[in-house]
Amino acid sequence: MILSIDFNSEEPIYLQIRSQIVHAVATGELQAGDALPSVRSLAADLGVNMHTVNKAYAVLRDEGYATMRRGSGVVIADRAASLSPETRSLDRDRLAEELCRLALEHRAQGGSREEFVTLAAAQAAAAYDAAPNGSAAERG
Amino acid sequence: MILSIDFNSEEPIYLQIRSQIVHAVATGELQAGDALPSVRSLAADLGVNMHTVNKAYAVLRDEGYATMRRGSGVVIADRAASLSPETRSLDRDRLAEELCRLALEHRAQGGSREEFVTLAAAQAAAAYDAAPNGSAAERG
DNA sequence: TAATTGTTATAGTACAAATAAAACAATTAG
DNA sequence: CTAATTGTTTTATTTGTACTATAACAATTA
Numbered sequence: 091m092i093l094s095i096d097f098n099s100e101e102p103i104y105l106q107i108r109s110q111i112v113h114a115v116a117t118g119e120l121q122a123g124d125a126l127p128s129v130r131s132l133a134a135d136l137g138v139n140m141h142t143v144n145k146a147y148a149v150l151r152d153e154g155y156a157t158m159r160r161g162s163g164v165v166i167a168d169r170a171a172s173l174s175p176e177t178r179s180l181d182r183d184r185l186a187e188e189l190c191r192l193a194l195e196h197r198a199q200g201g202s203r204e205e206f207v208t209l210a211a212a213q214a215a216a217a218y219d220a221a222p223n224g225s226a227a228e229r230g
Numbered sequence: 231m232i233l234s235i236d237f238n239s240e241e242p243i244y245l246q247i248r249s250q251i252v253h254a255v256a257t258g259e260l261q262a263g264d265a266l267p268s269v270r271s272l273a274a275d276l277g278v279n280m281h282t283v284n285k286a287y288a289v290l291r292d293e294g295y296a297t298m299r300r301g302s303g304v305v306i307a308d309r310a311a312s313l314s315p316e317t318r319s320l321d322r323d324r325l326a327e328e329l330c331r332l333a334l335e336h337r338a339q340g341g342s343r344e345e346f347v348t349l350a351a352a353q354a355a356a357a358y359d360a361a362p363n364g365s366a367a368e369r370g
Numbered sequence: 371t372a373a374t375t376g377t378t379a380t381a382g383t384a385c386a387a388a389t390a391a392a393a394c395a396a397t398t399a400g
Numbered sequence: 401c402t403a404a405t406t407g408t409t410t411t412a413t414t415t416g417t418a419c420t421a422t423a424a425c426a427a428t429t430a
Binding site for chain 2: 109112113115116117155169173178181182185186188189190191192193194195196197198199200201203206207209210211212213214215216217218
């Protein structure tokens with residue numbers, strides 16, 4: 091798990107950290123039970139402040155991706171098992187909302203419905219192909 | 231064209247204004263040649279500062295959605311006709327990037343590829359159905 | 371007991387968002 | 401031509417977020 095920070099990016103550092111860890115969870119590079127580096131050590135590795143990493147971890151905890159316990163550290167959570175149906179539904183609503191926004195902007199720019207759906211399917215395929223932990227066949 | 235501002239939202243006011251106008255362009259409620267209210271009058275209507283509206287309009291101008299001329303005002307542009315192929319390609323790249331991000335987060339949350347594609351298709355259909363200016367059949 | 375870990379507090383710098391008041395420049399209406 | 405309207409620019413203030421810095425506190429682990 092190697093993180094790279096772009097200090098010139100408009101995206102806040104703590105969100106860059108958060109996104110890359112979520113990415114690793116998506117691809118299976120990080121799995122439930124895996125330990126994340128401590129707040130202090132990751133901060134030292136990245137050359138950022140301790141609080142910046144702590145904020146990234148706190149976001150991951152609030153989103154259900156990780157659990158934090160002082161003394162023992164931060165561990166990737168079993169999100170599928172720990173999520174309530176309500177939270178799951180909220181996630182789905184947020185996804186729908188973002189897709190709606192993208193579709194509308196695409197249309198405003200003169201793009202076709204077919205083009206949007208094709209592009210979405212292509213990106214989904216790419217996201218579900220990136221799998222360092224196993225073959226795509228495992229997920230049907 | 232009625233705009234509503236949520237002053238408690240995390241989304242900046244000028245982006246709320248921008249988004250709702252893009253929304254209107256997408257549905258056809260606003261078309262090329264249509265005039266937008268002046269910076270000062272819209273600011274007065276919404277109860278915000280003149281500069282906030284001006285910034286929203288400037289963003290729309292930079293994105294190719296509108297043209298601004300002092301004395302005459304702000305007018306919706308014919309975006310499809312005025313866009314260069316390079317800009318069009320950049321828009322497509324940005325869309326792909328956002329879809330990629332959403333697909334990865336969906337997978338990280340335990341969602342399936344099929345679910346993502348289905349949801350994207352549904353939102354696209356909704357976006358292309360919202361049409362106050364004509365029937366869906368007009369666009370094939 | 372000592373080290374490590376997350377947590378909290380305080381303070382300071384930097385930047386963006388929004389507001390405010392005022393003036394300037396180009397276009398339009400009378 | 402004149403006056404009103406419109407976008408543009410300048411300067412300044414307030415507010416909130418991001419990030420850094422230092423320090424201490426609390427729970428777990430070795």
